[in-house]
Amino acid sequence: MSATANPSVSIQDLTLNFGIVPVLQSLDLDIAEGEFIVLLGPSGCGKSTLLNCIAGLLDISDGRIFIKGKNVTWEEPKDRGIGMVFQSYALYPQMSVEKNLSFGLKVAGTPKAEIDKRIARAAEILQIEQLLQRKPAALSGGQRQRVAIGRALVRDVDVFLFDEPLSNLDAKLRSELRVEIKRLHQRLANTMIYVTHDQIEAMTLADRIAVMRGGVIQQLDEPQAIYNRPVNRFVAGFIGSPGMNFIEGGLEESGGDWRFGSGDLKVPLSTYVFDQQPVAGPAVFGMRPEHIGLNSGSGWPFSAKVTVDVVEPMGSDTLVWVRLGAQSLSVRVPSERAPKTGSQVEIGFDPMRASLFGEDGNRL
Amino acid sequence: MATPQTLEQFQQKCAAVLRPGLRKNKELERFRVSVKNGNALAADGPRGPKPRHAFSKRNIFIYGTLFVVAVYYLLPLYVMVVTSLKGMPEIRLGNIFSPPMEITFEPWVKAWATACTGLNCDGLSRGFWNSVRITVPSVILSIAIASVNGYALANWRFKGSELFFTILIVGAFIPYQVMLYPIVIILREIGLYGSLSGLVVVHSIFGMPILTLLFRNYFASLPEELFKAARVDGAGFWSIYLRIMVPMSVPIFVVAVILQITGIWNDFLFGVVYTRPDTYPMTVQLNNIVNSVQGVKEYNVNMAATLLTGLVPLIVYFISGKLFVRGIAAGAVKG
Numbered sequence: 001m002s003a004t005a006n007p008s009v010s011i012q013d014l015t016l017n018f019g020i021v022p023v024l025q026s027l028d029l030d031i032a033e034g035e036f037i038v039l040l041g042p043s044g045c046g047k048s049t050l051l052n053c054i055a056g057l058l059d060i061s062d063g064r065i066f067i068k069g070k071n072v073t074w075e076e077p078k079d080r081g082i083g084m085v086f087q088s089y090a091l092y093p094q095m096s097v098e099k100n101l102s103f104g105l106k107v108a109g110t111p112k113a114e115i116d117k118r119i120a121r122a123a124e125i126l127q128i129e130q131l132l133q134r135k136p137a138a139l140s141g142g143q144r145q146r147v148a149i150g151r152a153l154v155r156d157v158d159v160f161l162f163d164e165p166l167s168n169l170d171a172k173l174r175s176e177l178r179v180e181i182k183r184l185h186q187r188l189a190n191t192m193i194y195v196t197h198d199q200i201e202a203m204t205l206a207d208r209i210a211v212m213r214g215g216v217i218q219q220l221d222e223p224q225a226i227y228n229r230p231v232n233r234f235v236a237g238f239i240g241s242p243g244m245n246f247i248e249g250g251l252e253e254s255g256g257d258w259r260f261g262s263g264d265l266k267v268p269l270s271t272y273v274f275d276q277q278p279v280a281g282p283a284v285f286g287m288r289p290e291h292i293g294l295n296s297g298s299g300w301p302f303s304a305k306v307t308v309d310v311v312e313p314m315g316s317d318t319l320v321w322v323r324l325g326a327q328s329l330s331v332r333v334p335s336e337r338a339p340k341t342g343s344q345v346e347i348g349f350d351p352m353r354a355s356l357f358g359e360d361g362n363r364l
Numbered sequence: 365m366a367t368p369q370t371l372e373q374f375q376q377k378c379a380a381v382l383r384p385g386l387r388k389n390k391e392l393e394r395f396r397v398s399v400k401n402g403n404a405l406a407a408d409g410p411r412g413p414k415p416r417h418a419f420s421k422r423n424i425f426i427y428g429t430l431f432v433v434a435v436y437y438l439l440p441l442y443v444m445v446v447t448s449l450k451g452m453p454e455i456r457l458g459n460i461f462s463p464p465m466e467i468t469f470e471p472w473v474k475a476w477a478t479a480c481t482g483l484n485c486d487g488l489s490r491g492f493w494n495s496v497r498i499t500v501p502s503v504i505l506s507i508a509i510a511s512v513n514g515y516a517l518a519n520w521r522f523k524g525s526e527l528f529f530t531i532l533i534v535g536a537f538i539p540y541q542v543m544l545y546p547i548v549i550i551l552r553e554i555g556l557y558g559s560l561s562g563l564v565v566v567h568s569i570f571g572m573p574i575l576t577l578l579f580r581n582y583f584a585s586l587p588e589e590l591f592k593a594a595r596v597d598g599a600g601f602w603s604i605y606l607r608i609m610v611p612m613s614v615p616i617f618v619v620a621v622i623l624q625i626t627g628i629w630n631d632f633l634f635g636v637v638y639t640r641p642d643t644y645p646m647t648v649q650l651n652n653i654v655n656s657v658q659g660v661k662e663y664n665v666n667m668a669a670t671l672l673t674g675l676v677p678l679i680v681y682f683i684s685g686k687l688f689v690r691g692i693a694a695g696a697v698k699g
C-alpha cells in the first residue's frame with residue numbers, strides 16, 4: 001500500500017521526553033487515508049505515548065503532526081478531528097449511555113436533532129440501542145467497549161485512535177469484538193490507529209503494522225511482510241507465537257555457495273534471498289516452527305534425523321521440541337501427526353523461508 | 365480414646381469434637397493428623413463453615429477492651445445529660461451519677477434564651493446564629509476553592525504546580541498562633557476586623573491546605589483516562605470539573621463538609637480573636653457563660669449549654685457517619 005501520496009496522518013520528527021527521559025525519538029510515520037495502522041510492541045515501548053501525542057493529550061518536545069493536511073501540532077484534542085477509545089473504556093460513570101455518547105456533541109453545541117440522529121446511527125452500527133438508558137456500571141465489558149467506540153463514532157471524526165481497546169476482555173469476547181472492529185473499519189473506511197501488544201489482533205486487523213521498541217519504529221510494513229521478512233532479530237522474535245527458532249552460528253562460503261554453520265550443523269543457503277551482500281562472519285539463523293516439516297518426505301533442501309524431546313499439544317496444532325545437534329528446535333505440526341516423546345523423526349525445511357541476521361541484529 | 369477405627373468410634377469422636385470447649389485443640393489436631401494419615405474415614409473430615417466460639421479468649425479480650433473504651437467516652441456524656449436535666453437543689457445533693465429524680469428542662473431553656481454572658485442576657489441563641497452565619501459561608505467558600513485547587517493540581521499539571529503544592533503543604537504545618545497577630549493587622553487594614561466576614565475569610569484560608577490535599581488525592585485517584593476522554597470530547601477546565609469530576613466525587617465532598625462544619629463550629633481561638641462580643645460564635649459564648657464569675661455556678665445550665673453547643677457537629681456525624689468513613693478511606697488509598 002502506498003501510504004505517502006496524500007497522508008491522513010503524518011508525523012514528522014516527533015520527539016517526546018518525560019523530564020529527561022526520552023520516550024519517542026525523531027519518529028516519522030505517514031498513514032494513508034482509510035488505512036488501518038496497528039502500533040505493536042512490548043510494554044513500555046511508547047505506543048500509548050505516541051497515540052496521546054497524536055490526540056494532543058501530551059505536549060510534545062519536538063516535531064510536527066499533520067492530520068488531513070492540517071498542522072495540528074498546537075491544536076487542542078477536540079480540534080484535531082480525532083476520536084479516542086481507551087483501554088479502561090473511560091465511560092463517565094454518572095451518565096447514562098446516551099449521555100455518554102452525547103456529551104462531546106453537547107459541549108460542541110450541536111443541535112438536539114442532529115445529536116439524536118447521530119446517536120441513533122451509532123447505536124444502530126454498534127447494536128447498543130437497547131442499552132441507551134443504562135449507566136455504565138450496568139453494562140458488561142464488551143458492551144462498555146462498544147459504548148466507548150460509539151463515543152468516538154458520534155463525533156464524526158477523520159481518525160480513530162484505539163489504545164488497547166480489547167485487552168481488558170476475555171479471549172472469546174476479544175475475538176468477537178476484533179471482528180466487529182474490522183467490520184466497522186470496512187463500513188466507515190476511516191483512518192484508524194490501533195495500539196495493541198497482542199500480535200493476533202495486529203496481524204488480523206492491520207493494513208500495516210508498525211513494530212515499536214524503545215520509542216523507535218523498527219519495521220513498518222504489511223502483516224505478511226513483517227511475518228515473513230522481519231528486518232531485525234527483535235521483530236522476528238516478537239512476531240509469531242510460538243516464537244521463531246534461533247540458532248547462533250556463522251556464515252561461511254564454500255566453493256561459491258553460502259552456507260550457515262553452527263558446530264556440526266551445516267545449512268546450505270542456495271535458496272535464501274539475501275537483502276545485502278553476504279560476508280563471512282557471525283550470524284543468527286531464524287526459522288519459524290510452522291515452516292519446518294516433520295516426516296514429510298523428501299524434497300527439502302535441508303533435512304536431518306532428530307530425536308523428539310518434548311511434545312506440547314496446543315489444540316489444533318502440537319509443538320514438538322527436537323534436538324538438532326546442540327540446538328533445541330520447535331516444530332509445529334497438526335495434532336493428529338504428532339510423534340511420541342523419544343521417537344526418531346526426520347525434519348526438513350527450505351532456507352528460503354528462513355531469516356538470517358547479522359551480528360548487529362539486522363537482516364542479511 | 366485411641367485413633368478411631370470403626371464408624372461408631374468415629375461418630376463418638378465427632379460428637380466430642382463438635383461439642384465446643386470440651387476437647388482441647390491438641391487432641392483435635394491429633395485426630396486430624398490420624399485421619400490424614402490414611403484413616404479410612406478421611407472423607408468424613410471437617411467440612412462446611414469452621415465453627416466459631418462466642419466466648420473464646422480472643423473475643424472476651426476484644427469485647428472487653430471495646431466496652432472499657434466505650435464507657436470511658438460515654439460516661440462524661442451521661443453525666444452531662446443527667447446533670448442538665450436536674451434542678452440545682454438535686455445537684456447539691458452531690459451524687460453526679462444518679463439519674464434525675466425530677467426531670468426539668470428549665471436549664472436548657474435558660475441556657476438557650478436567658479443565660480447571661482457579660483453584657484447581655486439573651487443566652488446562647490445569639491451565639492448560635494452567629495456560628496451559623498460563620499460556618500455556612502466558610503464551609504461553602506473553602507470547599508469550593510479547595511476542590512478547584514485540588515482538581516487543578518491533580519489533573520492540569522501547570523508550570524509551578526509542584527511548587528505551589530509544596531507551599532500549601534508547608535502552610536498546613538505552621539502553627540496558627542504564629543499567624544494570629546499578622547492576620548489581625550491584615551483584617552484591620554482591609555476593614556474586616558471584628559466582622560463575621562473577616563472570620564469567614566480566616567476560616568476559608570486556614571482550611572485550604574488540608575482540604576486541597578484531600579481533594580487533590582481524591583481526584584488523582586480517579587482514572588486519568590476519564591479526564592483524557594473528556595478532553596477529547598472537547599470539554600474545558602470548568603466543564604470537566606463541573607460535569608465529570610464533581611458528580612463522581614460526592615463522598616469526598618461529604619467528608620470535606622463534615623471536616624469543615626465540625627472544625628469551624630468547634631473553633632474557639634479564631635472566634636475569640638477576630639470577633640467582637642456581639643459577633644461572638646457559640647463556642648466563645650459558651651465559655652463566657654461557663655466561666656462567668658458572678659453568682660452561683662449553675663451546673664445544670666452549664667451542662668445544657670455545652671450540650672447545645674456540641675449538638676450541631678454531633679447531628680452532622682450521625683447523619684453522615686457512614687459516608688464519612690467511606691470517603692476518608694477513598695481519599696487515603698492513593699496519593
Ligand SMILES: Nc1ncnc2c1ncn2[C@@H]1O[C@H](COP(=O)(O)OP(=O)(O)OP(=O)(O)O)[C@@H](O)[C@H]1O
Nearest residue numbers: 018021023041042043044045046047048049050197
Ligand atoms: N507520565 C510519565 N512520566 C514519566 N515517564 C512516563 C510517563 N508515562 C509514561 N512514561 C514512560 O514512557 C514509556 C512509554 O510508556 P507508554 O505508556 O507509552 O508505553 P506503552 O507502549 O503504551 O506500554 P503498554 O503496552 O504497557 O501500555 C514507559 O517507559 C514509561 O515508563
Ligand SMILES: [Mg+2]
Nearest residue numbers: 047048049164
Ligand atoms: Mg499503553
